[in-house]
Amino acid sequence: MTMKQITMFVWNNFTNDARVTREAKALSDHGYKINVICKKEKNEKYLNSFQQYNEGYTAARIYKNEIPQFLLNKIKNPKLNKVFKKHLPNALLMFKMIQQGRKNEADVYHSHDLNTLIQGVICSKLRRDKKILVFDSHEVNTSRTNYNIKIVGIIERLLIKFVDVTIVENDTRAKYHELLYGIKPISLHNYSEYYDIQSVDAIDLYKRYQIPNKKIFLYQGGLQKGRGLDLLIQAFYEANVDAYLFIIGDGKQKMELENQVKALNLNEKVIFTGRVPYEKLRAYTKSAYAGFQILQNINFNHYSASSNKLFEYMMAHVPVIATNMPEIKKVVDTEKIGLIIEDNDINALKNAIITLFENEVLHNEFVQNMKNAKEYYNWENEKKILLDLYAKLFEVK
Template identity: 45%
Template sequence: MMSKNVCMFVWNNFTNDARVLRECTALSEEGYKVDLICIHDPNDQTMKFEENRAGNFNVYRVRRYPILFTILQTYYRFCLRYKLVGVITFIIWMLTACFLPLVILPLTLLGLLILKTKVKTVFIRGSIISRMIMKGSKKKYDLYHSNDLNTLPQGFICSKWRLNKKPLIYDSHEVQTSRTGYDSPIYGMMERFFIKRIDSMIVENHTRAKYNEDLYGFYPDVVHNYPFKQTAISNETVNLHKILQLPTDEKILLYQGGIQAGRGLKQLIQAVPKFKEGTLVLIGDGRIKADLVKMVKEMSLQEKVRFIAKVPLNELSKYTINAYLAFQVLNNTNFNHYSASSNKLFEYMMAGVPVVACDFPEIKRVIEGENTGICIDSHNPSAIADAVNRLLEDRKLRNQLSENSIKASEIYNWDREKELFMNVYTKRFSSYFKAIETTISN
C-alpha cells in the first residue's frame, strides 16, 4: 500500500484557524499523515515549535525571526534603554569588527539597516519562507497543500523543484486579487504565474469559483467554510453576563471575529445609540481595536459596548451561545468581502443565534433561504439599528429564527462538507498513483 503523506503550509500561528484545523483533522481521520508547517509567535511563551494534534496530524512552527535578527534587535533595544552603555558597547563592537571586517562589519551594517528601514519586513518574510521551504523539503511527501497566496511559493518550490514532481493543491481562503491589504498588482501577477503550475484549486463558494473561472479560465473545486457540527450543552457555556458584570436579563448583541477594517464595526458602533436595549459585545482582536475603543469612549458608550480579547477557537462556541442576536456586517470594500460566506455566520447558526447581516449574495442566500436572520445595508447604521430593534421587540420572531438556525445547522456543517474536501484528495491521489504505476510499468 502506498503512503499518503501530506505537507500543508499556512501563514499564521495555527491557533485560531478553523478551516485549516478542519481540513487537517479530516485528512488525519482518513489515514493521511499530515504535517502542518506554520509560524511560531515569539511573544507567546506557551506556544510549542512542535506538537502532535492527533496520531497522524503534527504541527511544526518555524521561527519568525532569524537568530541574528533577534540578537541585533535585543542589542538595539538595549542601546535605546541604556544610551551611554549602548554607545560604548557599539564602539567596542566596531573596533572588534576591524579584525574581522569581512564577516562582522557587514553583518552589523546589514542588521542596523534591517532594524531601521522597510527592508525589515521583506527580510523577515523572506526568512520565514526560506525556513518553511527547508522544513517542507526534509521529508518525503506525496502531496503539498498551500493555504492562500502567501504560502503558494513554498508549496510550488517544494513540490515542483525536484526530479519527481509532486501534486500541489492551492486552497484559496480569500480572493487574492481583490482583498484588504492586497492592493498591489504584484499579487495578481504572482497568482497568475503560480496558478498555471498547480494541480488543484479549492475556493470557499461558487461566487468565488465563477470569479476564478472568469479570471483564469477554469472552475475550481468548492469547499464551503462550514464549522464542525456542535451540540450546545448548557453546563459547557461561559457566563458572559457574569464576566462583564451585566444583569442576567441584559440582552447580549454579539460580534465575534477579527477587529479589522471593512468589517462594518464602525457602523455597528454608530448604530448602538439607536438600540432600544442590549449591550454590544465584541470578541476578538485586530488592527483597529484601539480606534474602536477610542470611538466608544468619545461617544460615551462604555456602558453599552464591551470588548473581550480573542478566545481560543475550541472555546468560542461557549461564548457564542450567550447571545440574543449576532452580527456579520461586512462592508463592500472589495470583491473578497462581497463574495464572502464567512465562517462566523455558521458558528452563529450552530449556537442557534439569529443574525443581522449584510445583504451580499452568498450570505443572503443562506440567511433568507433558511430564514435565520435579517439582511440589511451594512453601510447604514440606521438600517442596522432597525433590524436589531425589530428582533428586540418581537421575541416570537427572534425565537423562530433561532429554531430555524438550529435546523439549518444540520445542513451547513463540516460533517457533510468534508466529503467534498476528501473528494479533492481522492481524485488527486488517484491521478498521482496512476501516473506512478504507468511510469513503473513502462
C-alpha cells in the same frame, strides 16, 4: 499500504485557524498523515515548536527571525527600512518553511492562501520526482484590502500554473477564479462542525464581567476596517436598547473602536473580550441573543465572502443581522435565519437591532429555522468534497 503524507503550509501559528484545523482533522481521520508547517513570531515563543495533536496531525512552527531594532534605527531610508523590517524576515521564514517541507517528503503539498503558495511550488514541483500541489485559497487575493493588487495578480498568475487543484470558498469565488485563469476550482465551504449547542457548557458572561442579566448582541471575528464595526457601535448607541454588545476578537482597529465606545459613553454596554481560543468560542456564542456579520462591500474579497462566523452563529442557534453580500444573503434569506441590511446603512442597522430586540416571536422563528438549517450547512456534510478530492488525487497518482 503505505500511509499517504500531506504537508500543509499556513501563514499563521495554527492555534486559531478553524478551516485548516477542520481539513487536517478530516484527512487525518481518513488515514492520511498530516504535517502542518506554520510560523511562530517573536512574541509567540511560548508556543511549541513541534506539536502532536490528539486528532493525529502534527504542527511544526518555524520561528520568524527579525532584524534587531537597534540596527533598524540606523537605516534612515523608509523603503530600505521596510525591506529589512518586513520583507527580509518574511523571505527568510519562507526559506525555512521550504527546508522543512522538503524534509517531509510528502505525497501532496497543500498551500493555504497565496503567501504559502511559493513554498508549495518549490517543494512539489522544483524537483525530479514532482509531487501533487493543492492551492487552498481562503481569500480573493487579487481584490483585498491593503494588498498591491497589480503585484499580487502577477504573482498569483505565475504560481497558479504549477497548481494541480485549486480550492476556493464558494461558487461566487469559483466563477471569479475561472474568469481570471480559465479553470473553475472546487468550492469547499467553511461550515462549522456539527454539534449540539445544548451540550456546550456556556461561559457565564454575566458573572465573568459582573453585569446584570440582559440580552447579549455579539460580534466575533477580526477587528479590522471593512467589518462595519464603527458603524455597529454607532448604530448600537442610536438603537439605545437595554442590552449588551460583546465584541470578541482582536485586530488593528481595536484601539480606535475602544476610543469610540468611550466617546459615546458606552463603556457599561459595550464589552471587548479580546481574542478567544477557537475551541472555547462556542461557549461564548451560546450566550448570545443575536450576532452580526456586517461586512462592507469595499472589495471583491468582502463581496464574495461566505463567512465562517455566519455558520458558527447558525450552529449555536443565534439569529443574525447581516449585510447584503450574495453568498451571505443567499443563506440568510433562503433559510430565514436573520435580517439582511445594506452595508454602510446605519439607520437600517439600528432598526434591525431594535426589531430583533423587541420582536421575540420573530427571533424565535429564526432560532427554529437555524436548528433546521444546520442539518445541511455543516462540516460533516461538506468535508466529503475534500475527501473525494484526495481520493481522486491518489487514484491519478
